[in-house]
Amino acid sequence: MAQDILRVGLIGCGNVVSYGHRPALTTLADVELVALADVTPERRLIGREWFGLSDENLYASYAPILARQDVDAVVVTVPQKFRRQIVLDALAAGKHVLSEKPLASTPAVANELCEAAERSELTFGIVHNYHFFPEYRLIKHLVDGGEIGDLRVLTLNYLGVIDYPGAAEYQADWRHTMDAGGGVLIDMIHAVYLAEWLAGEQAIQVNAFVDAPTYADQNPVIEDLALLQVAFPSRYALINMAWGQGVGGVDVSGSDGQIRMRYEDYQTSGFNQPIELYSVKNWQRTDHVIPNLPAHMDNIAHSFTALWADFRDAIRENRAPVAPARAGERALQLALAGYLSSATGKTITLPLPVDHPVYEHGINGILQADIWEESRTKSAGLFGLRD
Ligand SMILES: NC(=O)c1ccc[n+]([C@@H]2O[C@H](COP(=O)([O-])OP(=O)(O)OC[C@H]3O[C@@H](n4cnc5c(N)ncnc54)[C@H](O)[C@@H]3O)[C@@H](O)[C@H]2O)c1
Structure with missing residues (x-):
């Protein structure tokens, strides 16, 4: 990092850049976007305007960015299907890497990328930006501080995810194809890594129902509804996820009380600001003040900016970022195990064996599993299971 400025190359200039990476990269004084690659000419021009780049810093392919000496790190914001080669090439070129979520489409690739980074001296972070939402930081602080005794059950309701x-x-429409590696659960994998983070343990079992009721008449291939029960060594999580207009918010049950967090109109985490966070202990309610965001930023923009600041500091301090890529590999396994559970009607143990078809091929491996004939995933025709 020259003069302590982190110089960044952006690979993929789509929607997530507009509301996430753009505010971060144009706000942090010591993080500078110096080059951008996108396969779509119109997106390169949009990026040129956003970041005030000159034409010689715009590329149709990522390779010239990796060859530049004045690029310290790249952020890989292409759809997950294309991440593998870009990340491997970036690490081989000596660049720190920040990957969008999900890390990959298969656990095998996710693990390959993590191992490549672990063999290097480079920082490999993932955009698990919900770690930086003030409401989740406050919940984590309360849980870890013993506010509700021993954590027993986390309920993460994400039934009102917007289908962008x-x-x-x-x-x-790429997010509605097999190329996305899954539907709403993969899209909103945020709830999956938050469950592990709040539980403070790694998941060992998952049991799930995965269906597509909203899009049933459109012959969907990926889900819009996923209901997961997750077991950790000493606690549980319920993760309820849907594209639609259902209930959002978080409930945490402990041995000595509960914590509840709501957005206006019970909306789902993401673009909404929380309006209520309280704990109840011995049937006495305590309201907790959620720290305010900077006036000019919404929850999403603020979370990306805080994540980028942490990624920069992790490189400077030679430490792991708050959101390391390895957590992305575990979140992906958990989500895919949910699909497998629903398709087979069985509880799935984690981690998946490395020779399991779903470990190797992601949702494309589900076809090779022992499918339960009554499965709602099968009757919905998801993941290639259409008769
Ligand atoms: N962290 C979050 O909250 C969040 C939110 C939205 C999306 N995402 C993730 O970000 C990624 C992109 O999502 P999006 O909504 O921006 O998609 P998008 O379709 O809006 O943008 C994708 C962009 O990548 C470009 N692209 C495709 N292949 C490329 C390649 N090989 N090299 C260079 N550019 C390429 C496309 O031209 C397009 O501009 C996905 O992995 C998604 O899961 C994360």
């Missing part, structure tokens, strides 16, 4: 299309200039 991809950038119109590229391929708006």
Whole structure:
């Protein structure tokens, strides 16, 4: 890092850049975007305007960015299907890497990327930006501080996830194809890594129902509803996820009380500001003040900015970032194990064996599993299971 400025190359200039990386990269004084690559010419021009780049810093391919000496780190914001080669090449070129979530489409690739980074001296972070939402930081602080005794059950309701299309200039519907590696659960994998983080343990079992009721008449191939029960060594999580307008918010039950967090109109985490966070102990309620965000930033923009600041500091201090890529590999396994559970009607033990078809091929491996004939995932025709 020259003069303590982190110089960044952006690979993929789609929607997540507009509301996430753009505010971060144009706000942090000591993080500077110096080059951008995108396969779609219109997206390169949009990025040129956003970041005030000159034409010689815009590329159709990522390779020239990796060859530049004045790039310290790259952020890989392409759809997950394309991440593997870009991340491997970036690490081989000596660049620190920040990957969007999900880390990959298969645990095998996610693990390959983590191992490549672990063999290097480089920092490999993932955009698990919900770690930086003030409401989740406060919940974590209360749980770890013993506010409700021993944590027993986490309920993460994400039943009102907005089904955002991809950038119109590229391929708006990619998130509804097998290429996405899954549907709403993969899209909103935030709840999955938050469950592990809040539980303070790694998941060991998952049991799930995965279906597509909203899009049933459109012959969907990926889900819009996923209901997961997750076992950790000493606690549990319920993760309820849907594209739609259902209930959002978080409930935490402990041996001595509970914590509840709500957004306005019970909306889902993401673009909403929390309006209520309280704990109840011995049937006495205590309201907790959620720290205010900077006036000019919403929850999403603030979370990306805080995540980027942590990624920068992790490189400077030669430490792991708050959101390391390895957590992305575990979150991906848990989500895919949920799909496998629903398709087979069985509880799935984690980690998946490395020779399991779903470990090797992600959702494309589900076809090779022992499918339960009554499975709602099968009757919905998801993941290639259409008769
Ligand atoms: N952290 C979050 O909260 C969050 C939110 C949204 C999306 N995401 C993730 O970000 C990634 C991108 O999502 P999006 O909504 O921005 O998608 P998008 O469709 O809006 O943008 C994708 C961009 O990548 C470009 N692209 C595709 N292949 C490329 C390649 N090989 N090299 C360079 N550019 C390429 C496209 O032209 C397009 O501009 C996904 O992995 C998604 O899961 C994360």
